[in-house]
Amino acid sequence: MSAKQPLLDIQDLHASVDGNEILRGVNLTVRPGEVHAIMGPNGSGKSTLAQVLAGHPAYAVTAGSARYDGRDLLDMDPEERAREGLFLAFQYPVSIRGITNSYFLRSAVNAIRKHKGQDPLDPQDFLQVLEDKLTVIGWDDSLMNRAVNEGFSGGEKKRNEILQLAVLEPRLAVLDETDSGLDIDALKTVAEAVNKLRGPDRSFVVVTHYQRLLNYIVPDHVHVLADGRIVKSGGKELALALEEKGYDWLKPAAAGSAA
Amino acid sequence: MTSIETQVLQPYKYGFTTEIDADIVPPGLSEDVIRLISTKKGEPEWMLEWRLKAYRHWLTMKEPRWANVSYAPIDYQAISYYAAPKQLPKVDSLDQVDPKLLETFDKLGIPIAEQKRLAGVAVDAVFDSVSVATTFRAELAKHGVLFCPMSEAIREHPNLVKQYLGTVVPTNDNFFAALNSAVFTDGSFAFIPKGVRCPLELSTYFRINASSTGQFERTLIVAEEGSYVSYLEGCSAPTRDENQLHAAVVELVALDNAQIKYSTIQNWYPGDEAGKGGIYNFVTKRGACRGRNSKISWTQVETGSAITWKYPGCLLQGDGSIGEFYSVAVTNNRQQADTGTKMIHIGKNTRSTIVSKGISAGHGQNTYRGLVKIMKGAESARNYSQCDSMLIGSECGAHTFPYIDVRNSSAIMEHEASTSKIGEDQIFYCKQRGLSAEDAVSMIVNGFCKEVFKELPMEFAVEAQNLLGISLEGSVG
Numbered sequence: 001m002s003a004k005q006p007l008l009d010i011q012d013l014h015a016s017v018d019g020n021e022i023l024r025g026v027n028l029t030v031r032p033g034e035v036h037a038i039m040g041p042n043g044s045g046k047s048t049l050a051q052v053l054a055g056h057p058a059y060a061v062t063a064g065s066a067r068y069d070g071r072d073l074l075d076m077d078p079e080e081r082a083r084e085g086l087f088l089a090f091q092y093p094v095s096i097r098g099i100t101n102s103y104f105l106r107s108a109v110n111a112i113r114k115h116k117g118q119d120p121l122d123p124q125d126f127l128q129v130l131e132d133k134l135t136v137i138g139w140d141d142s143l144m145n146r147a148v149n150e151g152f153s154g155g156e157k158k159r160n161e162i163l164q165l166a167v168l169e170p171r172l173a174v175l176d177e178t179d180s181g182l183d184i185d186a187l188k189t190v191a192e193a194v195n196k197l198r199g200p201d202r203s204f205v206v207v208t209h210y211q212r213l214l215n216y217i218v219p220d221h222v223h224v225l226a227d228g229r230i231v232k233s234g235g236k237e238l239a240l241a242l243e244e245k246g247y248d249w250l251k252p253a254a255a256g257s258a259a
Numbered sequence: 260m261t262s263i264e265t266q267v268l269q270p271y272k273y274g275f276t277t278e279i280d281a282d283i284v285p286p287g288l289s290e291d292v293i294r295l296i297s298t299k300k301g302e303p304e305w306m307l308e309w310r311l312k313a314y315r316h317w318l319t320m321k322e323p324r325w326a327n328v329s330y331a332p333i334d335y336q337a338i339s340y341y342a343a344p345k346q347l348p349k350v351d352s353l354d355q356v357d358p359k360l361l362e363t364f365d366k367l368g369i370p371i372a373e374q375k376r377l378a379g380v381a382v383d384a385v386f387d388s389v390s391v392a393t394t395f396r397a398e399l400a401k402h403g404v405l406f407c408p409m410s411e412a413i414r415e416h417p418n419l420v421k422q423y424l425g426t427v428v429p430t431n432d433n434f435f436a437a438l439n440s441a442v443f444t445d446g447s448f449a450f451i452p453k454g455v456r457c458p459l460e461l462s463t464y465f466r467i468n469a470s471s472t473g474q475f476e477r478t479l480i481v482a483e484e485g486s487y488v489s490y491l492e493g494c495s496a497p498t499r500d501e502n503q504l505h506a507a508v509v510e511l512v513a514l515d516n517a518q519i520k521y522s523t524i525q526n527w528y529p530g531d532e533a534g535k536g537g538i539y540n541f542v543t544k545r546g547a548c549r550g551r552n553s554k555i556s557w558t559q560v561e562t563g564s565a566i567t568w569k570y571p572g573c574l575l576q577g578d579g580s581i582g583e584f585y586s587v588a589v590t591n592n593r594q595q596a597d598t599g600t601k602m603i604h605i606g607k608n609t610r611s612t613i614v615s616k617g618i619s620a621g622h623g624q625n626t627y628r629g630l631v632k633i634m635k636g637a638e639s640a641r642n643y644s645q646c647d648s649m650l651i652g653s654e655c656g657a658h659t660f661p662y663i664d665v666r667n668s669s670a671i672m673e674h675e676a677s678t679s680k681i682g683e684d685q686i687f688y689c690k691q692r693g694l695s696a697e698d699a700v701s702m703i704v705n706g707f708c709k710e711v712f713k714e715l716p717m718e719f720a721v722e723a724q725n726l727l728g729i730s731l732e733g734s735v736g
Contacts (some may be wrong), residue, residue, distance in 0.1 A: 054691050057683060077595065082693040092689045098706025107702065108692035115693070147706065 004072070007032050007172055007203050008053075013064035014228075015229040016053045019087070021049040024228035026062065030172070033200040037214055037239060038207045041247045042223035046207045047091060048177040054088040055081055066198035068172070071126065086169030089161035095149035101160065102130070102144040108136075112168065122216040129234055133166040137193035154181040162193050173197075174205045191216030211243035224250055263350060267732050269432025271528060271563075272633040274498030284341040286471060289313065293339035293441055296341050300410040302445070313440030315428035320434045326597040327626040327658055329565050330539065340442045340468035342387040360384075360391050367495060369464045380491070381406055387472060388444035395459055397542060400712035404457050404488075405450040409477050412448035421448055423481050426575070427547045435506040435568075436543040439475045445507065446476035451486040451517075459714055462488050467496035467527070467538070480510070482517035484550060489520040489716060493564070496528040500536045502565060503528075507621040508543045511705070514699070515550030515577065522715050523571075527563035532621075537565025544571035545601075548580035548609075556583040558714040562626025567593060570628065572601030575609035577638075583609040585711040590655070599629035599660075600656065604637035613644040616708050622712045626658040633670040640670045648678040649707050650730070651700075672735075676725070 007193055008030040015023040022045045026180070032034050033050045040046050052059045053066070055078035066073040074082070096104065106135065109129070112122040118196060134141055149157050158178055166175050175194070186214070194217050206217055214222070214236065222238040223245070231250050233240065284295060293314055297307040322333070343358060356371070364371050364384050370386050371392045381395035383406065389410030399406050405416060413420050430440040447463040467474050468510040482488055496503065505527060511519050521544075530537025540563075546555035558572040571581025583599035604609035629640045648657035659676055682701055689699030704711070712720050 001673065054687075056687055076686060078690040079693055079695055082691050088691050090691075094685045096685065096689075096703055096706050098709035099702055104702070107694060107698065110695035111695070111698070158673075168692065210729070 005068075005237070006030060007069055008073075008205075011065045013049075014050070014062045015048060015059050016062055017048065017059050022228055023052065026066050026159060026225070026228070026230055028223065028230065030203045030205060032171070032203055034221065035198065035204040035206060035217065035219045037222045038205060038221060038225055039209070039211070039242055041238065042209065043225045044225045044227050045228040046209075047176055050091075050205070050207050050233050052173045053174055054078060054086065064176075079111070080115075080221070085169075085171035087165055087168055087173045089158075089165055089173065089175045089178050091147050091180060093157045093161055095147065095152070099148055100145050100150050102126075102136065104148045105130070105144075105164060108168060108217035123151060130167060133163070137196050139163065155183070155186040156225050158182060158186070158190055159193075160210050161204075162190055162197075166193065166197055169202075171201060171204070172203050174207070175210060176207045178206070179208055179210060187213065188216060211239045215237045226250060251252070261336075272319070273367060273495035273526065274528060275366065276497040277359055279357065279359050279468070280345040281469050281594065282343050282345050283339050283469055283472065284342075287336050288338070288340060288442065289331075292340055296442060296444065302410070302413055302414070302734070305417075305421070306413050308428070309425070309439050310325075314442075316431045317322050317392065317434065317441055320431075320437055322434050325389065326568050326599050327624070327660075328399040328568065328595040328626070330566050330595075337471070338434040339472045340471040340475070340516055340587075341444060343389040344391065348503060351395050356392050363466065363468070363491065364464065365465065367464065371632065380460045380462050380629070383408060383447045384474060384659045385445050385447075385462075385463060385465045385468050389601070390445045391446075391465075398458065402456060402458055403452040405448065405586070406461050407446045407448055408441070409446040410589070412479075413443070413648045416448070416450070419481065420479070423510070423512055424479055425510075426557045427512060428508050428543050433543060436508050439477060439506050439508040439543070442704060443477035444471075445473045446478040446507070446509075447480075448478070449488060449490065451480075453481045453483040454485045455483075456486065457488040460491055462491040462493070463583035465492070465494035467494075467503060470499060470501065470503075471659060473506065473583060473667075475505075476507045476509070478509040480519055482510045482514065482519050482644045484515045484517060487490075487518045491592075492521070492523045493526065494524075496530055496538055496683065498531075498536065502530075502539055504539045505564075505711075507544075507545040511546030511555055512551060513546065513548050513553035513555050513580075516552050517550055518554040519546060520556045521546070523557075523561075525561045525563050525567070528633075529563045529594050530565040530592065530710065532592045534565065534622075537594070538563065540567045541570065542569040544569065545574065546572070546582070547574045547576060548582060548606075549576050549700060550580070551577040551606075552579040552581075553577050554581040554583070556585070558585040558711065559587070559598075560597070560715070561586065561588040561596060561598060564596070567594075567596040567598050570601050572603065572630075573611065574603050574605065575611065575640075576605045578606040578618040579608045581605055581609070583611045584615070585710050585714045586614070587616045587618070587643070587708045587711045588625055588627075589618045590620070590625045592621040592623065594621075595624045597626040597628055599627045601630045602632070602642060604633045604640040604642070607636070607638040608640070609637055611643075612640045613642070613646075614710050615644075615646045616711055617646070617648045617657050618651065618707070619648070619657050620651040622654045623630060624658070626660065626663075630661045630662040630664065631672065632664040633667050633672075635666045637667050638669050640667065642670070642729050644674045645677045646674075647706070647707065650678065650680045668720035671707060720730050
């Protein structure tokens with residue numbers, strides 16, 4: 001695949017939940033190594049887009065297409081998308097009691113390795129991989145022997161998502177409001193880790209309500225989602241304009257002209 | 260949710276029937292039938308009298324109906340109370356065991372033939388109403404440990420049996436215990452002498468084979484001062500449209516500083532999807548911590564039976580004694596379970612721990628019922644109870660009835676309870692990390708049960724996890 005070919009190519013995507021249409025014709029192209037920020041007011045469909053990309057069963061795609069690495073993404077099961085390198089950092093990660101983070105993550109790594117025809121990692125090998133990744137992002141292993149997200153603070157949950165991202169090495173990482181509920185120090189910690197994970201073979205779609213995350217994770221492209229459509233796209237400076245003016249100036253008129 | 264349910268609702272793997280010539284007493288219950296059982300077992304007169312006394316008391320009792328289960332009335336005259344393979348082996352020579360029986364236990368994963376035995380586990384194999392083989396007896400005898408079928412113990416060790424039988428669960432304790440006392444056939448007897456740490460795991464495997472029969476096993480384990488024993492119990496039955504009754508009594512006695520660890524994997528035939536057939540499992544299990552600082556632990560994994568009615572408990576008589584109850588109960592399809600424990604604190608500084616995990620799927624109904632009673636003299640008693648329920652699907656039910664009766668104000672009681680549902684979001688989260696739905700369910704159920712599984716001996720932990728459709732890899736401990 002040449003560098004110019006898109007990793008993710010979304011055309012006129014419509015999706016609904018419980019019969020309510022949330023996405024009403026989204027177009028988005030993400031090339032390898034690019035970081036795209038999706039901004040927008042509450043209820044604009046940002047999180048729906050993230051969930052639809054990951055294949056959450058509660059969302060029905062009613063029209064349009066999404067291609068991932070040249071394949072029909074919508075035709076793939078959620079686990080296959082994950083094994084093919086699509087990662088979603090959840091806004092609200094669930095907890096699993098009795099299962100350590102370390103065991104969970106090793107199972108995930110081995111499911112992906114199996115998909116690639118590789119041998120599974122035994123606990124020793126996995127610990128080595130884990131340590132290497134922790135070194136890269138500069139964190140300790142304090143979360144690893146606790147049950148998955150069980151009793152984690154909001155900040156710990158978000159850090160745990162990024163830690164999983166680091167270990168699973170996806171080609172496309174979708175961050176769904178990873179900044180929500182974080183204080184400024186925690187935000188910096190998470191953003192710095194994400195920056196260390198950026199690279200020419202890894203693309204990011206960063207969904208956020210606030211511009212402040214983008215001070216730390218500087219995007220190549222910024223898109224504004226309103227009423228289920230992307231109504232404005234631009235460079236990183238667009239985020240600053242939004243910070244200053246809010247979303248209202250884009251909403252009704254621009255939505256009409258984009259349709 | 261269907262993939263989750265099919266994962267948990269595995270077909271019953273032990274439903275085959277062994278074709279074997281059997282000696283079956285015609286259905287019906289009377290003093291004559293009890294005399295016949297006693298004669299077949301070659302019992303002394305005192306045992307027969309004990310049975311008849313229990314029977315006469317049973318006639319005055321009513322079947323309990325307070326449990327949160329419903330089933331058609333049981334016709335006690337339609338049950339056959341004794342069934343045994345015709346060619347009875349001599350217990351000291353396994354070569355003489357009918358190959359069909361060896362094959363049956365092989366198929367169940369309980370090899371008893373010399374060369375195939377499980378290392379480190381002595382097995383008493385009970386087929387319908389009789390024990391067909393007991394392994395490693397000579398090895399155990401070297402340490403002074405007695406491990407044999409109950410019927411043999413009555414003949415060979417009458418004084419020990421007389422001294423302890425019925426002292427923990429009296430013959431008139433409850434309806435099913437009285438019935439068992441009248442008609443019990445086999446089960447195991449274990450005696451661990453003073454100061455001996457039993458070198459092997461002791462295990463009994465109960466197999467119901469004949470139709471229209473009931474199984475009424477009686478087990479008695481006595482651990483003398485300072486001894487230790489770990490005992491495992493497993494069971495299964497053929498797939499049949501009829502309901503079969505299994506009414507067991509288990510009594511444990513622990514003297515000063517003795518410890519008994521009793522583990523059960525209950526996998527009786529649970530009935531089919533529509534609730535047809537299955538075992539009625541009405542069991543009385545109780546341990547007496549008679550000695551100071553003695554300890555009895557019950558660990559149970561209940562996956563089978565159409566109806567389960569079972570409350571393994573501890574009488575904490577000795578000062579400083581400890582009772583534990585760890586339970587996983589699974590109800591699928593139309594299964595109903597009403598299970599829990601009774602912890603009766605009598606001595607000072609007694610402690611008890613209860614960890615109950617109920618998993619309901621299909622139309623299963625799962626009830627935890629537990630009693631913690633602190634008697635007046637039980638100074639500084641402590642109890643910790645934790646009851647967790649997990650629901651899979653939307654047609655099942657979980658119920659919790661914790662009874663607490665405290666008569667000494669120095670007691671410290673803790674109770675925690677939770678109910679959770681395996682949800683789409685949990686499965687989706689796992690799938691998003693690349694795991695299959697099956698692995699996700701396994702992982703979630705496994706994690707939920709972990710506190711109980713880690714109490715099981717390793718050989719059983721494997722079986723327990725397999726029963727729940729769980730891949731084992733590195734997840735125990």
